[in-house]
Amino acid sequence: MTVSTDHHNEAKRDVTFRVFRFNPQVDSKPYFDDYTIPVERGITVLRALNYIKEHVDASVSYRAFCQAGICGSCGMRVNGISMLACTTQVWEVLEKSREPGIIKVEPLRNLPLVKDLIVDMDPLVGKMTHYSNWVDSTMPEEEMGKKEFLISEEEFLKYDKATDCILCASCVSECSILRANKEYVSPAVLLKSYRMNVDSRDGSHDVRLAELVKDHGVWDCTHCYRCQETCVKSIPIMDAIHGIREDAIEKRGVKDTSGAKHAEAFMDDIAKKGKLVEATLPFRTNGVFWTLQNLLPMAVKMIMKRRTPPPPPMVKPSKGIKVFRSMFREMSEHVKQDHQSHNK
Amino acid sequence: MKPFDIVIVGGGGAGLYAAMEAMKTNPALNIAVLSKVYPNRSHTSAAQGGANAALANKAKDDTVEMHIFDTIKGSDYLADQDAVEVLCGEAPKIIRELENMGTPWSRLEDNTIAQRPFGGAGRPRCCYCADKTGHTILQTLYEQCLKKGVIFFNEYFVLNLSVHGSRSRGLIAMNMKTGKVEAFAARTVIFATGGYAKMYWNRSSNAAGNTGDGQAIAFRAGIPLKDMEFVQFHPTGLRKSGLLVTEGARGEGGYLINKDGERFMSRYAPEKMELGPRDLVSRSLETEILQGRGFDSPAGKYLHLDLTHLGADLIKSRLPQIREMTMNFEGVDPIEEPIPVRPTAHYSMGGIDTDNFGRTVIDGVYAAGECACVSVHGANRLGGNSLLDILVFGRIAGHTAAQEAGRFEPGAISEDEVNQQLEEIRSGMHASGHYERYGALREELGQTLALNVGIYREATQLKQGIADVAELRERFKKVRVSDSSDVFNTNLLQVLELKNMLDLAGSVAMGALAREESRGSHTRTDFPTRDDSKWHKHTLATLVDGHIILGEKPVTMGRHELQERTY
Ligand SMILES: Cc1cc2nc3c(=O)[nH]c(=O)nc-3n(C[C@H](O)[C@H](O)[C@H](O)COP(=O)(O)OP(=O)(O)OC[C@H]3O[C@@H](n4cnc5c(N)ncnc54)[C@H](O)[C@@H]3O)c2cc1C
Ligand code: SF4
Ligand code: SF4
Ligand code: FES
Numbered sequence: 001m002t003v004s005t006d007h008h009n010e011a012k013r014d015v016t017f018r019v020f021r022f023n024p025q026v027d028s029k030p031y032f033d034d035y036t037i038p039v040e041r042g043i044t045v046l047r048a049l050n051y052i053k054e055h056v057d058a059s060v061s062y063r064a065f066c067q068a069g070i071c072g073s074c075g076m077r078v079n080g081i082s083m084l085a086c087t088t089q090v091w092e093v094l095e096k097s098r099e100p101g102i103i104k105v106e107p108l109r110n111l112p113l114v115k116d117l118i119v120d121m122d123p124l125v126g127k128m129t130h131y132s133n134w135v136d137s138t139m140p141e142e143e144m145g146k147k148e149f150l151i152s153e154e155e156f157l158k159y160d161k162a163t164d165c166i167l168c169a170s171c172v173s174e175c176s177i178l179r180a181n182k183e184y185v186s187p188a189v190l191l192k193s194y195r196m197n198v199d200s201r202d203g204s205h206d207v208r209l210a211e212l213v214k215d216h217g218v219w220d221c222t223h224c225y226r227c228q229e230t231c232v233k234s235i236p237i238m239d240a241i242h243g244i245r246e247d248a249i250e251k252r253g254v255k256d257t258s259g260a261k262h263a264e265a266f267m268d269d270i271a272k273k274g275k276l277v278e279a280t281l282p283f284r285t286n287g288v289f290w291t292l293q294n295l296l297p298m299a300v301k302m303i304m305k306r307r308t309p310p311p312p313p314m315v316k317p318s319k320g321i322k323v324f325r326s327m328f329r330e331m332s333e334h335v336k337q338d339h340q341s342h343n344k
Numbered sequence: 345m346k347p348f349d350i351v352i353v354g355g356g357g358a359g360l361y362a363a364m365e366a367m368k369t370n371p372a373l374n375i376a377v378l379s380k381v382y383p384n385r386s387h388t389s390a391a392q393g394g395a396n397a398a399l400a401n402k403a404k405d406d407t408v409e410m411h412i413f414d415t416i417k418g419s420d421y422l423a424d425q426d427a428v429e430v431l432c433g434e435a436p437k438i439i440r441e442l443e444n445m446g447t448p449w450s451r452l453e454d455n456t457i458a459q460r461p462f463g464g465a466g467r468p469r470c471c472y473c474a475d476k477t478g479h480t481i482l483q484t485l486y487e488q489c490l491k492k493g494v495i496f497f498n499e500y501f502v503l504n505l506s507v508h509g510s511r512s513r514g515l516i517a518m519n520m521k522t523g524k525v526e527a528f529a530a531r532t533v534i535f536a537t538g539g540y541a542k543m544y545w546n547r548s549s550n551a552a553g554n555t556g557d558g559q560a561i562a563f564r565a566g567i568p569l570k571d572m573e574f575v576q577f578h579p580t581g582l583r584k585s586g587l588l589v590t591e592g593a594r595g596e597g598g599y600l601i602n603k604d605g606e607r608f609m610s611r612y613a614p615e616k617m618e619l620g621p622r623d624l625v626s627r628s629l630e631t632e633i634l635q636g637r638g639f640d641s642p643a644g645k646y647l648h649l650d651l652t653h654l655g656a657d658l659i660k661s662r663l664p665q666i667r668e669m670t671m672n673f674e675g676v677d678p679i680e681e682p683i684p685v686r687p688t689a690h691y692s693m694g695g696i697d698t699d700n701f702g703r704t705v706i707d708g709v710y711a712a713g714e715c716a717c718v719s720v721h722g723a724n725r726l727g728g729n730s731l732l733d734i735l736v737f738g739r740i741a742g743h744t745a746a747q748e749a750g751r752f753e754p755g756a757i758s759e760d761e762v763n764q765q766l767e768e769i770r771s772g773m774h775a776s777g778h779y780e781r782y783g784a785l786r787e788e789l790g791q792t793l794a795l796n797v798g799i800y801r802e803a804t805q806l807k808q809g810i811a812d813v814a815e816l817r818e819r820f821k822k823v824r825v826s827d828s829s830d831v832f833n834t835n836l837l838q839v840l841e842l843k844n845m846l847d848l849a850g851s852v853a854m855g856a857l858a859r860e861e862s863r864g865s866h867t868r869t870d871f872p873t874r875d876d877s878k879w880h881k882h883t884l885a886t887l888v889d890g891h892i893i894l895g896e897k898p899v900t901m902g903r904h905e906l907q908e909r910t911y
Contacts, residue, residue, distance in 0.1 A: 023829050042584070042675060054783030058835040059827035063381075066551045068587050068669060070479060071385040087672045114521060115832045121382055122498075125490070134487035135446025141368065145441035150455035156448065163448045163473070163480050167384055201446055 012038040013101075015090060017048060019060060020106040021116055030113075032104075033057070039090045045105070046074055046085040062117035069232070072166035075173065076117045077106040082170035084232050108173035110182065124169055127185060131211055133192040136204035149201050162195035162240060164233040171227035171237060183216040187227035187237050190218060194240035197247065209248060218244045347529035347754035349373040350745050351515055353502045353558060354536035355383025357478070358713025358734035360485035362534050362742030363494045369746035377489070378500040378517055378528065380553060380837075384486045387538050387551040388734065391478025392590035392665060393462060394470040395731035397435035401452055402459035406467040408432050415729060416904050418464045418621055419722025420864035420874065422571070422882070425902030427700050427718045431729070434736045439471050442735070447484040449473050460595050462727045464621035464911075470728040475592050475665045478731060500526075501837055502557065503765055505533065505565040505709065506757045512565075512709045513755025516765050520837065523830025525766045527757035532708040532745045535562060535696060536738060539714040541575060543845045543852070544689035545790025547798075549581050549588035553841065558715040560844035562696045563851070567704050568884040570717040570897065572694035572848070573855030576725055576865045577799050579625040581688025583646040585673050588690065589666055589683055591727045593651060594618040596662055600629070601648040601682065602637040608647075613911045620911045623724045623865045626687040630799045633686065641684070648682035655679075687799060691730060693721045693865065694855070697884060697897070702741030708752040712741035719882065722899075723864020773839055778824040782839045785816055785823065789845060792816075797853045802869045806857040813849045820846055850892050851885035858883060858894050876906055 014036055022030035035052045046064050053060050062085070063073040069087040076085050078093055085105075093103055111119035137144070171187040178184050185193075193212055197205050212218045221241055228237045350366050352359045355377050363377050377383065400406040411432040416423055443449055443457060450458035450473050462470035473480040489496075499520040506513040506527070514530035540556025541548050548554075563569055579600075580589040594600075600618050602608045612628040613620035620628075629647055632638055638645035651659055656679045659667055663678075670676045670683050695717035702710040713734040720733055789812075796809030820843065827835035861875035862868050884895040 023831060025829055025831055044672075053835070054781065058782075058825070059829065061827075061829075061832050061834050063834075065381055065385050065553055066387065066390055067585070068390065068551075069672060070390050070476075070665070071381070071387075071551065073381065073385050087668075089672075115829070118832050120521075125382070125498075128487075129490050132491070134491040135484070136491065137444055137446065139444045144444040145437040148440050148443050148456055151449075151451055152455050153451055153453075156451050159448060160474070163483065164476065166389070166479070167382075196446075199446060199448075201444070 012040045013091070013094070015039045015048070015094060016102045017052060018102055018104045019049075019052075019116070021060075022113060023059075023115055033060075035060075041091050043090050044086055045078055045088045045090055045093070045103070048090050049085060049105070060117075061115050070166060072168035075108050075168040075170045075232075077104075077108060077173065079104050080106075082108055082173040082230055084168060084170070087232070108169055110172050110175060110178040111169060119169075121167075121169065123182070124167065124172060124186060124188065127189045128192060131185060131189050131193050132204055132208050133189060133196060135196055135199055135202045137201055138203040139201070151200070155198070155200055158198045159195040161235050162191050164235055165191055166233065168232055170230050170232050174226040174230040176224045176226055177220055177222060181216065181220070184220050185212070185217050187221075187241075190221070190244060191235065191237050191240045194243050197244065206251070209244070209251060212244055213248050213252060218248065345526070345528065346374065347514070347531065347756070348376050349530070349749040349754075350375045350532045350534065350742075351528050351530040352377045352534045352536060352742075353379075353515065354386070354538060354713065354715070355379035355381070355486070355496070355498075356386035356536060356538050356713060356734065357388040357481060357485060357731065358715075358738035358741075359383070359386075359534070359536035360482070360489050361735050361738035362536060362712060362745070363489055364485065364492060365739040365742035366746040367492050367494065369743050370749075373746055373749060376495045376497055376528070378497045378502055378515070380499065380501045380520070380557075382498050383489070383496065384482060386482060387554055388482045388731070389479040390549075390551065390588070391481075391731050392475040392588070393592045393595070394460065394472030394477045394728050395435075395439060395481070395735070396462065396465065396469050396726070396728035397439040397471055397732065398432065398467070398469050399436050399439065399457060399459065399471065401454075401456040403467040403469070406469050408435070410466050411435065411469060413904060414465050415720065415726055416722075417907070417909055418724055418726040418729075419720075420724055420909050421876075421880065421904075421906050422722030422863060422899060423720050424700075424718065424900035425904060426900050427720045429902065430700055430740075431720045431732060431736050435732055438732070438735045438739065442481060442484060445484055445488050447473065448480050460592070461619060462595055463591050463616075463619050463625065464726040465728070470595070472592070474661075475590060475663050481731065481735075501840065502537075502561065503769075503840070505561055505706075506755065506761060507565045507706060510705075511707050511752070511755070513757050516757065516762055520832055523833060525762055525769075527762050529755045529757050531749045531752040531754050532710065534702070534741050534745055535709070535711040535715050536713045536734075536741075537715045539692040539695075540845070540848055540852075541689045541692050543789060543849055544575075544586075544793050545786055546586055547581070547790060547794040548586050548689040549578055550690070555841040555845050556692070556715070556848045557841065557844045558711065559695055560847045562704065562709070562711065563847060563885075563887050565706065565709075566887065567706055567709065568697045568886045568895070569848075569851055570694055570697040570882050570884055571719060571723075571855070572692075572851040572885055573853075573859055573883065574693035574721075574723050574865050575689055575797075575852065576622055576691040576693060577626040577687040578622060578690035579629050579687050580649050580683075580685040581690075582670065582674050583641065583684040583686055584643050586688040587669060587673055588688065589649060589670065589685060591622075593649060593663055593666055593683075596651075596658065597654055599650045599653070600625075601650050602632050603639050603647075604637060606637075608632050608637065616911045621724060622727060623867075624911060626799055626865075627867060629685075629687050638686075639684065644686065646684045646686045649685045650682040651678045652680065652682065689794070691725055693717065693719070693723065693725055694852070700740070701744040702737060703744065708748070710741045710745050712737040723866060769836070769840075772821075773823065773825040773836065774828065778822050780819050780823045782823050782825075782835075782842050785820060786838075786842050786845075789813070789816055789842075789849060793849065793852070797856055800867055800869050801856050803857065806853055809853040810850065810857065813846065813853060817846050854892055854894060855883045855885060874909075880906065
């Protein structure tokens with residue numbers, strides 16, 4: 001008998017949850033409250049918060065609904081990173097805590113704060129509406145229900161992953177551009193826009209694209225990859241962002257979009273120096289070769305359309321710049337040939 | 345605020361379809377949807393398995409007629425046959441409609457909508473999108489509503505209906521972001537608030553907010569509730585949390601195994617095995633556990649759902665959410681180990697009594713979806729028929745309300761009435777000297793229901809359940825709300841939800857005590873057989889002066905005669 005109780009005690013750890021508090025009715029600024037509770041293995045952050053709410057302080061406020069990682073309600077920052085509280089194991093985050101035994105819980109960033117861990121989702125819904133995040137069916141309403149569109153597995157796979165998005169706004173919270181510009185379209189909205197644009201049932205592709213290339217749209221993204229690293233459903237958000245960009249260049253050319261010039265400058269920068277400002281570089285996650293393979297072709301295509309040759313190297317070339325430049329040249333050639341054979 | 349023509353309570357599948365259809369029927373109407381969560385968070389998103397429709401894409405010989413028969417038989421002959429004909433007859437059209445609007449259904453080799461076998465169905469007719477069917481349907485509907493410009497009042501908690509005589513004047517709701525209590529005067533109201541199975545609390549697969557609010561509001565307004573005793577237990581809830589492992593896992597070929605390593609379903613449904621209907625499979629698991637063939641753990645006894653033989657590829661491609669869920673909540677990778685499961689309260693067959701058009705006994709008040717009881721599921725719902733139900737009858741209710749709204753005067757709700765609501769909340773719950781913890785009451789409610797009004801039922805236990813609920817209602821009067829803030833007071837909201845569950849729980853237990861037979865999900869060990877001569881009828885629970893009065897309503901029969909239900 002005693003053995004089992006001992007075992008039981010061992011299986012619990014005292015964990016301090018340092019919870020962000022703010023009640024707009026009484027607080028002039030936010031503060032943190034510490035709650036120390038015993039937590040056994042297998043308990044999620046949401047369950048721990050529920051325990052605090054039920055047993056310690058009923059005023060701690062947060063959203064939660066399905067408790068199963070499917071409704072997207074419980075996005076919050078745990079030890080500084082945005083995630084779902086209901087699918088996050090306390091013991092696992094504890095291992096990575098900077099201060100031993102303490103887990104910091106804060107609201108998502110980049111959305112207006114309502115109270116404690118609750119932020120306002122309306123801006124996100126507003127953007128979904130602004131960027132027509134719906135399939136605008138090519139089938140007239142009165143014809144609906146009579147027959148199916150036939151969709152190939154190949155097409156289905158193009159948007160299958162994107163439809164996993166549960167609008168938890170974790171990616172929104174981590175986006176580096178949104179921190180500076182709240183008008184920015186947002187990663188989740190780019191993802192949804194892409195999902196609609198590759199759906200053959202949709203008839204509003206061009207309208208959506210025209211909106212996406214404007215200010216605060218797809219060209220403002222810096223490729224920092226934070227959104228993709230954060231996504232609670234492991235959706236390759238960057239594929240969608242690249243997809244929209246390539247599509248934009250393909251369908252619209254580059255001259256009409258001020259944003260495209262940003263991207264061009266960005267690519268010029270690579271050609272020139274072989275390095276970029278750290279915040280904008282996907283190297284950290286993906287390495288030089290990934291970047292070469294995935295970003296360069298697009299830059300090259302853009303440049304070919306403008307028929308501007310890549311500018312010569314000027315400033316301090318970084319390590320590996322030779323490989324970089326020769327690949328760049330090779331790809332430029334490649335695209336040029338493609339281009340010519342098309343024109344024949 | 346200007347009075348609305350239609351106010352819809354609930355942004356799940358039923359509510360959103362109702363909104364869309366109402367706008368389509370009459371674009372000039374002023375329509376609003378109120379929801380306590382953003383619509384895309386609604387519990388419809390949790391439905392993994394799929395929705396039934398006799399499209400005959402997979403089995404070419406499938407027919408609507410067969411779907412009708414499977415549904416009636418599945419209901420243990422308690423479903424109204426005319427309603428079932430509507431459900432199954434509309435099914436192919438509504439699934440195609442969703443497809444036409446952009447739902448990303450999985451596809452067969454010939455590029456048509458994919459279908460798979462599901463419990464209790466004679467043909468593979470369950471249409472799916474991997475294991476995120478409800479999620480993708482809800483996304484599609486929400487997107488289409490945004491496209492159409494439906495007016496949403498998100499994070500509004502509806503408190504009560506304003507009823508005068510046999511007429512409704514609209515609703516009273518709390519804006520959760522400000523704590524303000526507001527009136528929504530309306531010609532018509534549609535309830536689409538989802539189920540009440542969260543009453544069983546930790547022994548439930550439902551979202552925290554599936555607390556039967558709409559049913560409780562209707563009940564308090566004098567609208568009868570039908571067949572409340574029928575609560576479906578899903579056979580495979582995760583051992584610790586009650587969260588659901590979809591039937592899709594068995595549809596794809598998963599085995600149920602006891603501690604002796606037997607595929608025990610051979611004892612109970614030798615032909616259909618794991619794919620027998622829910623109630624039968626749940627009872628089989630419960631019996632295995634009661635007879636000592638379950639595994640032991642501190643969290644209780646359980647059985648195994650084994651997918652390991654299906655292989656990593658299939659599990660990853662067809663059941664990715666299930667894998668993620670079992671890893672997150674149970675620490676088990678189904679590719680390598682069997683999943684620990686036990687039955688969990690899952691679906692409420694009972695609900696607000698409506699006709700086939702969604703109408704209730706109060707003029708201008710309609711209901712659809714899981715909160716309503718038409719009845720198409722009778723004593724037991726077939727897997728994949730509920731998504732279908734919310735779509736088909738959500739649409740019908742939206743259409744009916746749009747057509748009938750003109751008949752009713754726009755109601756006016758007086759400030760007094762609003763203040764009275766507010767006062768009730770303030771005085772009843774914020775008062776000092778209150779000491780009962782809502783968390784404890786909620787937990788105890790779940791425990792007594794699971795124990796006394798669970799899968800196997802018997803008179804003395806049911807009486808205990810009724811007494812426990814009465815005692816909890818008494819204790820509730822002293823419940824404490826310690827958060828005094830107006831902004832997003834989740835403490836208060838959870839207490840209001842608890843009140844709704846307590847208001848409803850009695851009707852479930854009393855219906856179960858009255859029904860002296862075993863039918864579908866309702867199994868009385870003291871009355872082990874179906875008794876058609878006495879109980880082939882619906883029960884109706886009505887609240888009269890604070891007391892629950894039980895009545896009855898005949899079952900509408902049709903082409904299918906009563907038969908014994910075997911699988
Ligand atoms: C885990 C799980 C899996 C399932 N899988 C399947 C399946 O594979 N196939 C199938 O056919 N069925 C399945 N079901 C059943 C099916 O998902 C539900 O019956 C259905 O989604 C209910 O839809 P609804 O629109 O009626 O309600 P819900 O989707 O529950 O929506 C209710 C809405 O009402 C709102 N609301 C509630 N109370 C209030 C209030 N007081 N004030 C304001 N708004 C309020 C909520 O905010 C919400 O928007 C499953 C159920 C569960 C639990
Ligand atoms: S990659 Fe673009 S969208 Fe994603 S976080 Fe960075 S800036 Fe935002
Ligand atoms: S893309 Fe991922 S992180 Fe962003 S909202 Fe969707 S699910 Fe959440
Ligand atoms: S509560 Fe639904 S995702 Fe966490």
